[in-house]
Amino acid sequence: MAETDIVEWNHLSGYQKTLLRKTLLSAYPTSNDFDMFLQTLDKGTLNNTVGPDAYEVQIFKFLPQAEAEGWTDKLVDALQQDKPDNFLVRNLPDAIRAAGSGPPARFPMGTFGLEKIVQGGGFSDVRLWAQSLALISEATCRIESPSGTAQGTGILIGPDLVLTNFHVVEGLSLGQDEVVCRFNYANDTSGLSQGTPYGLAGGEQSEVAESPYDKVADMAGKGDARLDCLDYALLRLRAPIEGARPIPIKPGIAPSGKDLPVLIVQHPRGRPQALAIGKSLGVTENGSRFRYDADTLDGSSGSGVFNQKLELIALHHAGDPTAAIVAEFNQGIPISLIAASIAEKTAAKAVPGKV
Numbered sequence: 001m002a003e004t005d006i007v008e009w010n011h012l013s014g015y016q017k018t019l020l021r022k023t024l025l026s027a028y029p030t031s032n033d034f035d036m037f038l039q040t041l042d043k044g045t046l047n048n049t050v051g052p053d054a055y056e057v058q059i060f061k062f063l064p065q066a067e068a069e070g071w072t073d074k075l076v077d078a079l080q081q082d083k084p085d086n087f088l089v090r091n092l093p094d095a096i097r098a099a100g101s102g103p104p105a106r107f108p109m110g111t112f113g114l115e116k117i118v119q120g121g122g123f124s125d126v127r128l129w130a131q132s133l134a135l136i137s138e139a140t141c142r143i144e145s146p147s148g149t150a151q152g153t154g155i156l157i158g159p160d161l162v163l164t165n166f167h168v169v170e171g172l173s174l175g176q177d178e179v180v181c182r183f184n185y186a187n188d189t190s191g192l193s194q195g196t197p198y199g200l201a202g203g204e205q206s207e208v209a210e211s212p213y214d215k216v217a218d219m220a221g222k223g224d225a226r227l228d229c230l231d232y233a234l235l236r237l238r239a240p241i242e243g244a245r246p247i248p249i250k251p252g253i254a255p256s257g258k259d260l261p262v263l264i265v266q267h268p269r270g271r272p273q274a275l276a277i278g279k280s281l282g283v284t285e286n287g288s289r290f291r292y293d294a295d296t297l298d299g300s301s302g303s304g305v306f307n308q309k310l311e312l313i314a315l316h317h318a319g320d321p322t323a324a325i326v327a328e329f330n331q332g333i334p335i336s337l338i339a340a341s342i343a344e345k346t347a348a349k350a351v352p353g354k355v
Contacts, residue, residue, distance in 0.1 A: 007096050009073040009326065016096050020076070021059050023092050027083040031055040041071075041078055073326050084269065084297065093295060094277070124309060132310040133265075133275075138244045141181040142267040143302060145172045147197055150270025153303040154181055155247055155312070159240035160201075163338070164302030165317045166210050166233045174206035174235070181237065183244060186273040201236040208234040209345040211338075213317070217289075221321035225288040230333045230341055231317045247304060247312050249339050254313070255290040256280040261308040264316055268297035281329050288337070290314045291329040305332045 012020065028034040034055075035045045043049065050061040066072045076092070083089045139156040143164050152168030162181050172179055177199055185195035200206040213231035216222050256262055257280060264276045278294025292305070296316060305314035314332035 007093055007326070009076050010067050010070050012067070012072070012096070017063050019095050020072075020092070021063060023086075023088040023095075024059055024079070025056065026088045027079060027086045031058065034059070037078070037082060040082065041074065077326060085271070090274075090295075093293075129310060133263075135245050136247060136265050136304065136306065136310060137186060137273055138184060139247045140265045140267075140273060140304065141183045141198075142185050142195070142270065142299075143168055144180040144182055144197070145169075145178055147177075147180040147182075150267060150299050151179075152299060152301040153267045153316075154235070155302070155304040155315075156183075156241060156244055157234075157249055157312075158246050160237040161208065161246070162235045162237060163315060164233055164235065165213075165315065166231045167213050167317070168302050169207075169233050169235070174200055175202055179206075179235070181235070183241065185267070192272060198241060199238045201238050205236055208236050209342045210234070211341055211345075214288075218318055219321055224284045224286045227286065227288050227337065228341075229288075230338055232315055232333065232338050232341070234342055249312060249335055251339060252336050253311060254336065255283055255305075255334050256307045256313060258282045262292045262294050262313075263306045263308070263310070264294050264296060264300065264303050265306075266296060266300040266303035266316070268295075268300050270299045278330075283334070287334065289331045290334050291331045294330060296330050 024034070028037055031046055038045065038049075046055075046058040046062060050058050050065065053061070063072070066075055079089055080092070088095075141154045141156065141162060142150055143152045143154045143162075145151050151172070152164055154162040154164035154168075157163045169179060179200050180197040181200075182195045182197045184193055186193055210233045211228065211230035213219070214225035214229035217225035218229070218231065260280050262278055262280055264278075266274055266276065268274055268276075276294040276296060278292050281291040281293060283290050290305070290313070294305075296303070296319065301317055303316040304312050305316050307313050312335050314334050315338055316330065316332040319330045320327035
């Protein structure tokens with residue numbers, strides 16, 4: 001397994017603790033709020049733990065004690081589960097990683113040399129990039145069954161074709177009104193848009209192609225996933241979607257190299273569309289899975305994973321199956337493998353008598 005930039009929650013620097021402290025104060029504005037949160041962790045009140053004092057001072061004293069007892073990681077995990085909609089909480093892991101060992105250094109003018117290429121990720125035109133991200137948003141949907149009940153995420157890859165995970169629709173009836181793809185369920189400057197639901201074609205026409213997940217590797221974390229277990233389902237809508245541009249699939253496109261950025265547009269826990277940014281951790285030994293540290297939650301399965309040029313490179317499907325509290329990685333299936341599998345399966349269906 002590739003080494004990853006894992007946050008050592010029980011060994012934070014002073015500056016990282018400051019970020020965590022500000023996040024806790026944002027999520028729990030009063031000591032009573034924080035005491036109620038501590039009850040979920042079977043911990044005592046702040047007064048009993050660090051003694052009476054101003055609330056901010058109590059939090060300042062509380063974090064070193066949690067670190068000394070070795071349960072800051074549990075604290076953060078519970079925080080993310082309790083306050084997933086808080087902006088600082090949602091972005092805490094990225095902020096902690098970016099903080100490193102301290103705040104950015106300040107250099108006197110004139111000490112810089114010429115700028116250099118560091119990662120080799122290249123450059124993008126800002127406005128074109130923003131327009132591409134908007135198109136990705138319009139092509140991303142929430143998979144629901146029944147209508148209004150979130151099951152996962154999907155992406156439009158053809159005028160009437162939605163790609164998601166096999167496990168998202170596994171066991172669901174794919175009749176016209178049983179599964180709904182809701183596009184444009186998102187927040188913008190005008191508020192929350194409820195989006196537009198689109199039903200499936202119905203019957204055998206609803207599913208164009210599929211591939212199961214690997215129950216041993218994907219669920220138990222043992223070994224590499226098989227190359228014929230790609231955890232995808234390609235669904236056909238009742239009618240083409242007008243006004244949404246399908247996300248193009250580039251044949252043979254490879255996942256991003258290690259440490260380069262990845263972006264995931266998703267419906268975490270069924271909420272309105274959200275964007276998570278992380279970095280590539282590379283592919284597994286046999287190339288069947290692509291791993292990264294961008295954040296996801298239940299409901300994110302079936303999301304598109306994009307490189308910094310906003311090219312579709314993978315279909316997100318799962319997190320680290322061996323993680324107890326803090327995961328080492330999330331993972332998806334390289335889109336080139338899925339594209340090849342779809343081409344093979346649809347060609348087989350087109351030939352009479354061929355399985």
